[in-house]
Each structure stands twice: as structure tokens, then as C-alpha cells.
Amino acid sequence: MRTAILPLILAVAVAPLTARQAAAIQQNPKTAKPAADSAAKVAAPAVAVESTDSGKVQLSKATVDSLTQLVSRYRRDPEAVALPPENQIAMGGRTIPAGTTVAGPVAVAGGPLHVYGTVNGDAIAIGSDVIVHPGARITGNAVSALGTVNLAGGIVGGEIRQLAGALGAVPQAAEAESRAGSTRHALALSSSWLIILVLMAIGVLLFAGDYLDGVVDSLEGRFGRSFWAGIATQLALAPVLCLLVIALAVTILGVLLIPFAIVAFVLAVVGLITLGFLAIARITGESVAPAASKRYSARGAALRALVVGVSIYMGLWVLASAFAWAPVVETVLRGVAVAITWVATTAGLGAAVISRGGTKRSAPTASFAAVNDIPWQTPTPVTGVVAARRPTPSSSGRDR
Amino acid sequence: MSRFFALGLASVAVSVVTSTATAQSWRTLDVARQLTDSAPASVQVVYGTGRIGVRATSNPLLYHMQLRYDATRAQPRHTFDVASRKLQIGMQKSEMRFSGRNDADAGHLQLELSRSAPLDLSLDLGAVESDLDLTGLRISRLHVESGASDAKLRFDSLNATRMSVLEVSLGAASFRGDRLANANARDIRVDAGIGSVELDLGGQWTQDIDLRVDVTLGIVTIHVPSDVGVHVTLDKTLASFDHEGLTERDGGWVSKNWDSAPHKLRVTAETVFGKLSIDKTGR
Numbered sequence: 001m002r003t004a005i006l007p008l009i010l011a012v013a014v015a016p017l018t019a020r021q022a023a024a025i026q027q028n029p030k031t032a033k034p035a036a037d038s039a040a041k042v043a044a045p046a047v048a049v050e051s052t053d054s055g056k057v058q059l060s061k062a063t064v065d066s067l068t069q070l071v072s073r074y075r076r077d078p079e080a081v082a083l084p085p086e087n088q089i090a091m092g093g094r095t096i097p098a099g100t101t102v103a104g105p106v107a108v109a110g111g112p113l114h115v116y117g118t119v120n121g122d123a124i125a126i127g128s129d130v131i132v133h134p135g136a137r138i139t140g141n142a143v144s145a146l147g148t149v150n151l152a153g154g155i156v157g158g159e160i161r162q163l164a165g166a167l168g169a170v171p172q173a174a175e176a177e178s179r180a181g182s183t184r185h186a187l188a189l190s191s192s193w194l195i196i197l198v199l200m201a202i203g204v205l206l207f208a209g210d211y212l213d214g215v216v217d218s219l220e221g222r223f224g225r226s227f228w229a230g231i232a233t234q235l236a237l238a239p240v241l242c243l244l245v246i247a248l249a250v251t252i253l254g255v256l257l258i259p260f261a262i263v264a265f266v267l268a269v270v271g272l273i274t275l276g277f278l279a280i281a282r283i284t285g286e287s288v289a290p291a292a293s294k295r296y297s298a299r300g301a302a303l304r305a306l307v308v309g310v311s312i313y314m315g316l317w318v319l320a321s322a323f324a325w326a327p328v329v330e331t332v333l334r335g336v337a338v339a340i341t342w343v344a345t346t347a348g349l350g351a352a353v354i355s356r357g358g359t360k361r362s363a364p365t366a367s368f369a370a371v372n373d374i375p376w377q378t379p380t381p382v383t384g385v386v387a388a389r390r391p392t393p394s395s396s397g398r399d400r
Numbered sequence: 401m402s403r404f405f406a407l408g409l410a411s412v413a414v415s416v417v418t419s420t421a422t423a424q425s426w427r428t429l430d431v432a433r434q435l436t437d438s439a440p441a442s443v444q445v446v447y448g449t450g451r452i453g454v455r456a457t458s459n460p461l462l463y464h465m466q467l468r469y470d471a472t473r474a475q476p477r478h479t480f481d482v483a484s485r486k487l488q489i490g491m492q493k494s495e496m497r498f499s500g501r502n503d504a505d506a507g508h509l510q511l512e513l514s515r516s517a518p519l520d521l522s523l524d525l526g527a528v529e530s531d532l533d534l535t536g537l538r539i540s541r542l543h544v545e546s547g548a549s550d551a552k553l554r555f556d557s558l559n560a561t562r563m564s565v566l567e568v569s570l571g572a573a574s575f576r577g578d579r580l581a582n583a584n585a586r587d588i589r590v591d592a593g594i595g596s597v598e599l600d601l602g603g604q605w606t607q608d609i610d611l612r613v614d615v616t617l618g619i620v621t622i623h624v625p626s627d628v629g630v631h632v633t634l635d636k637t638l639a640s641f642d643h644e645g646l647t648e649r650d651g652g653w654v655s656k657n658w659d660s661a662p663h664k665l666r667v668t669a670e671t672v673f674g675k676l677s678i679d680k681t682g683r
Contacts, residue, residue, distance in 0.1 A: 078475065079429060156434055159478070165427035166471065256638070 059092055059110075067091050067110045067127065074126045074145050076169035079161065081122045081143050083107050093128065096136070104140055112147075115154060122158070125149075132156060186321035186330075194314035201278050201306040205299065208275075212302075214358030215279035219351040227343070230276070230350030241265055272357060276348025279358075281309030284344075288312060313341055425471040426507075431478045431489075432464040438516040439485060440540065446477070446490040448526035450507035456536035457512035464512040465489055474507070490524075513537055518561045525549055534583075539563055542583070547571040555582035558604045562586075570595060579603035581625075586610060594618055601625065605663040617673045624680055629661030630654065632678060635670040642677040655680060 059067075071089055074080050083089065084105050093111020096102050096119060104121015106113065113125045115136040122140035123130050130142045134153030141158035142149045145167055149160045204212055219226050241262070248254030248261055285305030296304060320333035352358065441462065445454070450469075457464055467476055467490075475492045490509060513519060518538045523530075525546040532544070535556035541564050544553065548571055556579060563585035568575060570592040580588060582603035590597055592615045600623040601609065613620055624630050632653040634641055646653040658664070669676050 078471075151434070158433075159480070160432040160434070162430040163427070164430070166425045 063110070064091055070127050070167070071107075071109050073168035077145070077163065077167055078169075079163050080145070081105065081124060081141050081161075083124060089126075098133075098135060104138075183322065183324040186324040187318065190314065190317040190321040194311065194318060197278075197281075197310045197314060198307055200274060201281070201310055202303065204275065204278055205303055205306060208358075209299070209302070211275060211358030212279055212282070214355045215275055215348070215351045216282055218355035218358075219276075219279055219283055219347065222351075222354070223347060226350035226354060227347040228350065229354050230346035230348070233272075233349055233353050234346065237269060272352040273345060273349050275358060276350070276352035277313075277345050278306060278310070278348070279351060280344045280348040281313055282306045283309070284312055285309030313344060316340060427469060427471045429467045429469070429476050429478075430465070431467075433462045433480060435460045435462045435514050435516065438514075438518075440518040440520065441485040441487060441514075442520040443487045443489065443513065443522065445511060445521075445523045445525075446488070446492070447509050447524075447528055448474070448491055449528060450509065451529045451531075452509045452511070452523075452525065453531045453533070454511045454513065454523070455533045456515045458515070459512075461512070462514045462517060463487060463489065466510045467491075467507070468509075469507040525551070534559070539583070541565055542585070543567045543569075545569045546573055546575075549573045551575045552578070553580075554578035555580065555603060558582045558606070559584040565589065567591075570597070576600075581605045581609070588612070590614070590620075592616070592618055592620075597621070599623065601628070601665060608664045608666070611665060611667045613667065613669045613671075613676070615669075615671045615674050615676075618671075619675045619677070620669065620671065621677045621679060622667065624665055624678065626680055627657070627661060627663075628655075629658040629664045630667065630678060630680065631658060631664065632667045632669065632676075634676060636674075636676070637672045639671040639674045639676065642675065644678075645680045646678060653678075 068086070068091075071083065071086070075083055082105060084107055088107070090108045090113075091110055092108075093113065094106070094108045095114040096106065096117045098116035100117040102117065102119050104119045105124060106119050106121070107124040107126065108128060109126040110128060112128050113123055113130045114133065115123060115131065115138060116133045118137045118139070120139050122143060123132075123138045124143045124145075125147050126145045127147060128144070129147040129150055130144050131150045131152055132138060132142060132154030136154030137157070138154070139157045141161060142156045143159075143161045143163070145163045148162055149156075151160070244261055244265060245258055248258050282302060282305045285308035286301075289304070289308045316333070316337035320330055320337050323329040323333055443463070445452075462480075465478060469476060469491060476490070477492055478489050480487045489511065491507075513521075515536050515538065518540045520541045521534075521537075521539050522541075522543040523532070523545065525544070527548045528546070528551075530546065530549055530551045532551070532553045533556070534542070535554065537559070538561040539559055540561050543565075544551070544567070546569070551568075551570070551573055553568070553575070554577070559582060561584070563583050565587045566580070566583050566585040566589070568577070568590045570590075572594040573592065574596050575590070575592065576598045577590075578600045579602045580599060581601050584606055586607050587610050588599075589612045590599065592613075594617045595615075596619045597613065597615060598621045599611070599613075601611075602623065602625055605625070605628065611622070613622070630646065630653075632641075632643070632646060633651070634653070641653075643653050646655055649658075655661070667678070
């Protein structure tokens with residue numbers, strides 16, 4: 001269908017269009033016309049244009065329309081040079097005869113621009129070639145969009161420029177990334193973090209489950225203390241690192257260890273934060289979706305709680321990302337996510353520090369087990385063997 | 401509940417996969433300028449990501465650039481100030497981003513420069529694969545700065561203009577310089593962060609060369625023709641020095657032919673974690 005326009009242009013231009021140029025003209029879907037319709041346009045009143053030999057040739061209105069659209073696309077192109085007004089663009093080609101001087105810019109569309117004389121300014125061909133013949137002179141730039149600039153012995157004072165590919169306005173990266181695109185990117189980022197944390201949770205549960213249990217115990221028993229310990233830890237991180245570096249710097253051998261010490265310090269902090277976050281995620285998961293004890297094993301229940309907890313915390317970020325197309329809503333949701341995540345991470349970090357990375361369990365709460373007093377109510381002999389000591393809550397705790 | 405999580409994870413995976421598709425608009429720009437005289441010119445090339453090639457042109461052109469780029473991500477630049485004869489060419493570096501695509505989809509820049517005009521050439525490259533064949537060009541000064549790249553530089557014939565300094569500054573990169581004696585530079589400086597640096601000082605020696613190499617972490621190999629005398633001054637920390645064929649003298653290392661050699665190479669090297677090798681067999 002679209003190829004129906006091509007013969008019309010070929011019939012006009014002395015130098016035939018290349019396949020690329022023709023394809024470019026066809027790029028605009030608006031130029032697609034039914035064959036019968038295009039054929040009818042040939043017979044329709046045509047527009048008089050200047051041909052390569054400066055004579056007048058006839059172009060159909062459909063052809064002129066498609067060339068006008070191509071010119072319009074060129075005008076919006078960032079690599080374009082300024083064009084003359086629409087009515088001064090020669091559709092079908094133009095020749096600048098030898099011995100003549102023309103004020104630029106000179107532009108053609110759909111046919112070649114032959115320069116034998118002088119163009120004071122830019123010479124532009126859209127969908128066709130600029131041919132600079134011997135003795136010709138272009139003081140400005142010679143530009144061809146979807147064609148070539150053929151230096152056949154003439155002089156171009158400015159730049160020789162050829163454009164190929166998509167012609168027209170090009171949205172820059174920031175503009176090109178539509179709201180849908182930015183939302184998709186934000187969702188992908190937050191979802192990726194969700195997946196990474198779930199995988200880390202599984203890894204920690206498999207290989208460091210005992211340490212995680214230790215941090216969980218610490219959190220369950222002393223949440224408030226863990227939170228304040230977390231804040232204190234955050235405040236102390238920078239000074240401790242500085243002290244560490246200074247301490248190493250005072251010794252000659254220590255100086256060499258500074259880079260390693262910094263890396264080790266950062267890794268340790270990241271490890272504690274991760275362990276603490278996973279611990280609080282597990283507690284959150286257990287609270288929100290308690291597992292039926294018969295249905296899951298202890299490890300299965302822990303994994304379920306971890307996945308639920310991580311999903312809850314990271315779900316806040318995914319939710320915020322889903323509203324990236326609405327900046328105000330996204331900002332509010334992101335603020336909520338930041339606040340909740342910070343509180344959780346701080347408490348988790350504090351618990352990880354208090355429990356020394358889960359290696360130190362908190363002292364179990366003294367249990368007041370029911371004691372059957374009756375066997376102990378036997379009379380104690382005044383002399384002889386001393387009766388066994390009756391267990392008390394405090395002594396039970398010590399015995400453990 | 402488990403169905404809910406399965407669906408959630410599946411939707412997340414789908415969103416991650418689909419997010420990689422972004423809008424692109426690949427274009428080709430071909431710009432050139434006729435050579436009107438052979439006056440010196442200053443050329444500044446900036447290119448961030450993709451492949452770049454630089455070579456001499458056989459046509460009567462001052463420059464000729466063929467550039468393929470994604471117009472949604474970068475803006476070409478090609479300005480020539482006739483008065484100061486300063487050419488700025490390449491891509492606007494600040495607007496370039498990693499595309500995450502493979503080489504087949506990456507952009508490329510091919511730059512051809514005049515053989516007759518003396519050039520002060522400066523290349524500011526980002527994460528690129530560069531092939532800088534400066535054979536046949538007249539270069540009065542060369543500065544190559546590259547972030548993370550695989551860079552090759554070569555002079556297959558003698559630079560017709562004496563070069564004041566040849567500077568190469570690399571971030572994390574693999575750099576190979578071939579037949580650098582043809583650069584006709586008395587002063588060669590190579591500064592690399594992390595990576596491997598291989599310098600072949602073959603070619604036509606017209607003068608003694610001072611070579612300064614500063615590599616933080618990496619391997620430096622210097623190939624020197626056998627008839628050239630070598631003197632190495634090394635400042636190393638936790639680094640090794642392969643000094644086969646060199647003997648220690650006055651705090652440095654010298655080749656056996658140092659006193660009698662027609663041309664001399666003075667190497668001042670500084671490396672922290674790395675290895676410096678001097679290959680005196682030539683290439």
C-alpha cells in the first residue's frame with residue numbers, strides 16, 4: 001500500500017531515491033494511502049515545483065503532502081540546521097546554475113540539490129542528496145537527511161553532515177522514560193530487593209539459624225532496649241571506625257591493614273544490620289501470620305515467618321514504587337516505608353549487638369513452676385540427716 | 401497463603417523481566433569538514449560508552465566522524481571554532497548512561513583525522529572499547545583519559561611532528577600501547593588505577609625517552625628493543641619487580657648496555673600492589 005507513493009516520487013526526481021530514502025518517506029503512517037486513492041491523486045490537480053533543470057514539474061498532492069511531513073520531521077530534528085520557510089523549499093529537487101549566487105539557506109525535498117554556483121549559507125536536502133559540483137561553493141553547511149552529500153569537486157566552508165535513522169524530534173532519556181517506564185523501573189528495583197532479601201533469609205536460616213534465633217530471643221525479650229541500643233550503635237559507628245583507623249595508623253604494620261580493617265568493619269556492620277532486620281522480620285511474620293504448630297516443622301515455621309515478615313517490610317517499598325507515576329503519593333508512601341524500615345532495622349541492629357551477633361542468649365526468665373508442697377511437709381527430724389532442700393524459683397534459675 | 405506468595409513472587413519476576421525493555425532511537429550521524437589549510441588544530445574527543453576507533457583519513461578532510469548512537473540517551477557534539485581551530489567532537493558525556501546491553505547493541509564512533517594538520521589530541525573516554533590507531537597522524541600532544549576500558553594505542557609509523565608529551569590516564573582498564581617509540585615523544589606518562597598496562601616501545605627511536613608509570617594495582621609490562629639502554633627507578637609497596645637482565649646501580653636498575661646504548665629509556669615507576677616487568681628482548 002505504502003509503496004504506491006514511491007513511483008510518484010521516482011517519476012519526478014531525476015536522481016532516483018535510494019531505498020533508504022524511499023523507506024523514510026514511507027515511515028510516516030499518515031502517508032499510507034490505498035493504491036486506488038493514490039492513483040486518483042496523480043490525476044488530481046498537481047503542485048508546480050522546480051525540477052533539477054530549474055524547469056517546472058508536476059507533483060501530486062499526495063506526494064507533496066508526504067514530503068511536507070518529512071520536512072516537518074526534519075525541522076524537529078536536533079541535528080537539523082535552520083530551513084527556509086515552507087514555500088521556499090523546492091519539492092522534487094533544484095539546481096543552482098554555475099555563475100549564480102543564491103542566498104542561503106537553500107533547501108530541497110524529495111529530489112537532489114545540484115550546486116554548480118555559490119550558495120551563501122546552508123544547503124539542505126531532505127530525503128535526497130546534495131551534489132557539490134566542481135567550481136561550486138557552499139559557504140555554510142551541506143546537510144543531507146536520509147541521503148548523502150556528494151563532494152564532486154566543490155567547496156563546503158562549513159560542515160558536511162549526513163543524517164540517517166529515525167528522523168525527527170528525539171525525546172531525551174529523562175523525557176523518554178515515561179511515567180509507566182519509571183514506575184516499571186521502580187517496581188523492578190524494589191521487587192529485586194525483595195527477592196534478594198528472601199534469598200538471604202533462606203541462606204541465614206540454613207547456615208546461621210542459631211545466630212538468628214539468638215537475635216530473635218534478644219528482640220522478644222527486650223525490644224525497647226534493643227531499639228535504643230540500635231540508635232546508640234548507629235551514632236557510634238563513625239567514631240568507632242575513626243578510632244580503629246587511628247589505632248592502626250600509629251603502628252607501621254597497622255597502616256597497611258587500614259584498608260582491610262575498613263572493609264572488615266563495613267562487612268561486620270552490614271552483617272549485623274542484615275541479621276537484625278531478618279530477626280525482626282521473622283518476629284513480625286510470626287505475629288501477623290502465626291503458623292499452625294502441627295502443619296509446619298520448627299524450621300518450616302521459621303522460614304514462613306521470615307518470608308512473610310520480609311514481604312511485609314519490602315512490600316511497603318514495592319507499594320511505594322507502584323505509585324511512581326504519582327509523585328506526591330509515592331513520596332508519602334516512601335516516607336512511611338523509610339520510617340518503618342528504619343525503626344525495624346534499628347531495633348534489629350540493637351538486638352544483634354546486644355546478643356553479640358546472636359551468640360549470647362538472654363537469660364531465660366525465671367519460671368515459677370508449680371511445686372507440689374505436700375511431699376515436703378514431712379516433719380524434719382531434730383537430729384540426724386538433714387532433709388533435702390526444697391526447690392525455690394530462684395534456686396531453679398541458678399541450677400540451669 | 402502459599403498461593404498468595406507464589407503469585408506475588410511470579411508477578412515480581414515478571415515485572416523485573418519486563419522492566420529491561422526501554423525505548424531506543426538508534427541514529428547514524430556522519431559529519432566531516434573539508435581541509436582548507438594545514439594549520440595546527442586542537443581536537444577534544446569525548447565518548448562515554450560503546451566502541452571508538454580513531455585513525456588517519458586519506459581524504460582532504462580535517463575530520464570525519466561516523467557515529468551510531470541511541471538518541472534517547474545521548475546527544476552528539478561536533479563543534480569547530482574556526483578562529484581558535486578547536487574541534488570538540490563525540491558525545492555529551494554527562495548525558496550518557498550504561499545501557500546494560502551487549503556490544504552488538506552498543507553505539508560506536510569512528511573518527512578519522514587529517515594527516516597534514518598538526519593536532520593537539522585529547523581523548524576523554526568512559527567505559528569504552530577503544531582502538532586508537534594514530535599511524536600517519538601529526539600529533540603534537542596526546543592525552544588519553546579513560547575510565548573503565550579496553551584501550552589499544554598504536555603508531556605503526558613515525559609521528560612526523562615531535563610530540564611534547566604522551567599522557568595516558570586510566571581508571572580500571574586494560575591498556576596496550578604498540579610501537580610507542582614512533583610517537584616521537586620524549587615524555588611518556590602512564591597513570592593507571594587498576595588493570596594491566598602493556599607498553600611496547602618498539603619503533604623508530606629518534607631521541608631518549610622518559611617514561612613515568614604509576615600503577616596502583618595491576619601488572620605493568622614494558623617491552624624495550626634490545627639495543628636501547630634502560631634505567632629503572634622503582635618505588636614499590638607490596639609489589640614485585642621482574643628485573644631479569646638488569647643490574648642494580650645507584651639506587652636504580654640499569655641494563656648492561658646502558659652506557660653504550662645509542663638511545664636510552666629512563667623508567668620511573670611507582671606501584672603499590674602489582675608487578676612491574678621489563679622485557680629487554682624487544683618485540
